Amino acid sequence: MKSIVEELTRFDSLMEKMIALEKGEKIISDGLCYWGNEKKQKERIDLTLMGAVHGNEIIGLFILCELFEKILKGDLQPKINVAFILGNREALKQDVRFTEKDLNRSFQKNKKHASSHEERRAHEIESILEKTSFLVDFHQTQTPTHRAFFVLNYTRKSHLWARFLNPEIPIINFKEGMKREENITSTIFTNHAGGAGITLELGEKGFEEKQLEKALKVALQGINSFFEMEEKWSIVEKKETGFIEESFKHHHNFYCIVEKVEAPSEEGDLHHDIINFSPVKKGDALGVFEGEELVSLHDGVVIFPKYNKGRDKVKRDKKDPICSIASVVDHF
Numbered sequence: 001m002k003s004i005v006e007e008l009t010r011f012d013s014l015m016e017k018m019i020a021l022e023k024g025e026k027i028i029s030d031g032l033c034y035w036g037n038e039k040k041q042k043e044r045i046d047l048t049l050m051g052a053v054h055g056n057e058i059i060g061l062f063i064l065c066e067l068f069e070k071i072l073k074g075d076l077q078p079k080i081n082v083a084f085i086l087g088n089r090e091a092l093k094q095d096v097r098f099t100e101k102d103l104n105r106s107f108q109k110n111k112k113h114a115s116s117h118e119e120r121r122a123h124e125i126e127s128i129l130e131k132t133s134f135l136v137d138f139h140q141t142q143t144p145t146h147r148a149f150f151v152l153n154y155t156r157k158s159h160l161w162a163r164f165l166n167p168e169i170p171i172i173n174f175k176e177g178m179k180r181e182e183n184i185t186s187t188i189f190t191n192h193a194g195g196a197g198i199t200l201e202l203g204e205k206g207f208e209e210k211q212l213e214k215a216l217k218v219a220l221q222g223i224n225s226f227f228e229m230e231e232k233w234s235i236v237e238k239k240e241t242g243f244i245e246e247s248f249k250h251h252h253n254f255y256c257i258v259e260k261v262e263a264p265s266e267e268g269d270l271h272h273d274i275i276n277f278s279p280v281k282k283g284d285a286l287g288v289f290e291g292e293e294l295v296s297l298h299d300g301v302v303i304f305p306k307y308n309k310g311r312d313k314v315k316r317d318k319k320d321p322i323c324s325i326a327s328v329v330d331h332f
């Protein structure tokens with residue numbers, strides 16, 4: 001694997017070539033649009049693909065470079081308006097999640113003042129998300145995972161979007177966190193602006209060929225089959241029931257967060273064999289705190305575990321849950 005500095009140099013040189021294309025245009029710093037849809041030229045962005053919103057989730061940088069290569073070689077010719085955004089270059093260079101504030105908690109509906117690097121960056125990105133119909137924000141997990149998964153805040157449109165991109169990848173629905181004014185994610189911001197935003201958690205942070213392939217497959221489905229998606233949505237939008245509800249019956253991989261597990265104290269830790277998508281039964285031990293077992297209150301899978309010690313120690317806000325439990329639902 002190339003170093004991040006080398007890959008950023010590659011990104012910059014590819015970005016310049018993309019902007020030099022007749023259909024290419026710089027739209028924000030570290031962001032460009034390929035205007036492939038002549039009908040809607042420069043009014044709407046059909047699809048936004050974003051990566052490295054968290055600086056230590058480096059795969060996003062590689063995904064964007066690969067897509068640029070494909071377009072420059074002529075192997076990929078988008079017929080839609082596609083924006084490509086590199087989320088947080090500063091954090092990437094420093095190999096940290098963020099420099100001052102979590103960028104993915106910095107999007108706001110009404111920005112009064114931006115006091116950190118990430119809030120200023122979020123403001124810049126918002127100008128694109130406001131015009132975006134569909135967003136895929138590529139992320140990686142901080143700790144190991146048994147599988148890749150989509151994360152969304154349920155709307156019919158975002159659910160359809162995830163299913164359309166890859167029905168085999170499970171969906172984790174975070175129902176909460178819908179505060180309108182502050183500290184929202186890129187995907188919630190996009191949903192509020194009328195689009196559909198989803199996150200794809202590809203695997204544990206770092207470079208992995210398999211993750212890159214999975215991401216490219218999703219990106220290419222979004223770009224090449226976009227009109228099919230629009231058509232599907234225009235049908236589903238008018239119906240009370242239909243594809244969305246049907247899809248619960250056919251895919252047993254839609255999960256809702258049913259429990260946010262708080263650490264009872266600072267003294268203790270989750271069991272380190274518990275990783276993303278580890279199955280748990282009600283009553284199973286998740287960890288030990290001050291000599292007492294902490295147990296799951298539900299059947300489901302563990303999502304976003306944060307250990308106190310060991311190689312996967314994650315810097316955690318005290319208010320953050322130590323993990324969440326997600327359960328399969330077959331109706332809504």
Ligand SMILES: [Zn+2]
Pocket residue numbers: 053054057139140
């Ligand atoms: Zn992330």
